Amino acid sequence: MGLTIATLTLSHFRSHRAARLAFDGRPVAISGPNGAGKTNILEAVSLLSPGRGLRRAGSDELARKPESLGWKIRAETASPFHDLETFAEGATPRQVRIDGKPATQVALGRILRILWLVPAMDRLWIEAAEGRRRFLDRMTLSFAPDHADAVLAYEKAMRDRNRLLKDMVTDAHWYSALESQMAEAASQITSNRHHALNRIAAAQSGAETAFPAAALSLIGPEGHDTPKDLAPALADNRRRDMAAGRTLIGPHRADLSAVYTAKGVPADQCSTGEQKALLISLILSNARALAADLGTPPILLLDEVAAHLDQNRRAALYDEICALGAQALMTGTEPGLFDSLGARAQNVTVVEQGGLSKVTLT
Ligand SMILES: Nc1ncnc2c1ncn2[C@@H]1O[C@H](COP(=O)(O)OP(=O)(O)OP(=O)(O)O)[C@@H](O)[C@H]1O
Numbered sequence: 001m002g003l004t005i006a007t008l009t010l011s012h013f014r015s016h017r018a019a020r021l022a023f024d025g026r027p028v029a030i031s032g033p034n035g036a037g038k039t040n041i042l043e044a045v046s047l048l049s050p051g052r053g054l055r056r057a058g059s060d061e062l063a064r065k066p067e068s069l070g071w072k073i074r075a076e077t078a079s080p081f082h083d084l085e086t087f088a089e090g091a092t093p094r095q096v097r098i099d100g101k102p103a104t105q106v107a108l109g110r111i112l113r114i115l116w117l118v119p120a121m122d123r124l125w126i127e128a129a130e131g132r133r134r135f136l137d138r139m140t141l142s143f144a145p146d147h148a149d150a151v152l153a154y155e156k157a158m159r160d161r162n163r164l165l166k167d168m169v170t171d172a173h174w175y176s177a178l179e180s181q182m183a184e185a186a187s188q189i190t191s192n193r194h195h196a197l198n199r200i201a202a203a204q205s206g207a208e209t210a211f212p213a214a215a216l217s218l219i220g221p222e223g224h225d226t227p228k229d230l231a232p233a234l235a236d237n238r239r240r241d242m243a244a245g246r247t248l249i250g251p252h253r254a255d256l257s258a259v260y261t262a263k264g265v266p267a268d269q270c271s272t273g274e275q276k277a278l279l280i281s282l283i284l285s286n287a288r289a290l291a292a293d294l295g296t297p298p299i300l301l302l303d304e305v306a307a308h309l310d311q312n313r314r315a316a317l318y319d320e321i322c323a324l325g326a327q328a329l330m331t332g333t334e335p336g337l338f339d340s341l342g343a344r345a346q347n348v349t350v351v352e353q354g355g356l357s358k359v360t361l362t
């Protein structure tokens, strides 16, 4: 077993006023009725990685209402020990402290690798590219924590370029520095993404798993890949981009395509259950690859995943998680969904009491 969360404390975070959980590294089965506060716990853990967490909520939404005083999540990790804190007061962006010192969100990603599946991702393969890109970047980040820096650098330069486009600036001089910054970040982003896809493909081949393999590839808008050297392409595209008021080419337009290998069918044409199975398969492959690369699997947040699987698939999922030794936090409305885990998991129940979540570790 690798790096895990040993204690988790939520203060004034959504429906939780003060919750403290102590974990021993086994998977955690969280059950309780609708609205009890189960997903809120997973969201709290997702905020121990860079970005806006599994609901993509703004910091102000996270503060417990009606007080809206600010919120705090604290986790202590085991082997090695770290004290991780993320918090916000009022509508300010969230802050991070690691071992008592102010730190960046990117630094969190160097400590904990966290992957998640939430019900909103059930339509990932059929909806807009943005969701798939986010899924791809979450996987990529798990292999290359510095990916977050490259994405931030790219987005910052692109925002500046988009401002020039909107202001109808035509002087090439204003563009060239920004476009080379974008090109440099873009080549890092694309190479990180390819690395992640290669590692996942390697982890799929020959794996003993009940979940279907998927062939993944990176495609650009209209099927074109991001140009190898983005700078000249951006320069060529200035007129078109100016008409659109934004940058139309680059890694921010990339898309992830998946084919259900055994059937040769694209993911968006698979059945609902098959699409879900592909996502689970990718998360598990990603986890196996990370375990091989780092000697420690990532933390998995699986929101309502058990409910959508038949009994055999569910048992297979639990077996694979246990074989990986991954700390998986899973939610379900019925404790019975986790029966086949038995003593291999810790059990947490969450109930709502007078507008507050009450959390019990059993
Ligand atoms: N900022 C907030 N302050 C107080 N309560 C909040 C806040 N944000 C969300 N909630 C409450 O948290 C509860 C939802 O919690 P959560 O989504 O974790 O439920 P759940 O146990 O996952 O339920 P389900 O089984 O339906 O998915 C809701 O009752 C919601 O009103």
Ligand SMILES: [Mg+2]
Binding pocket: 038, 039, 040, 303, 331
């Ligand atoms: Mg929920």
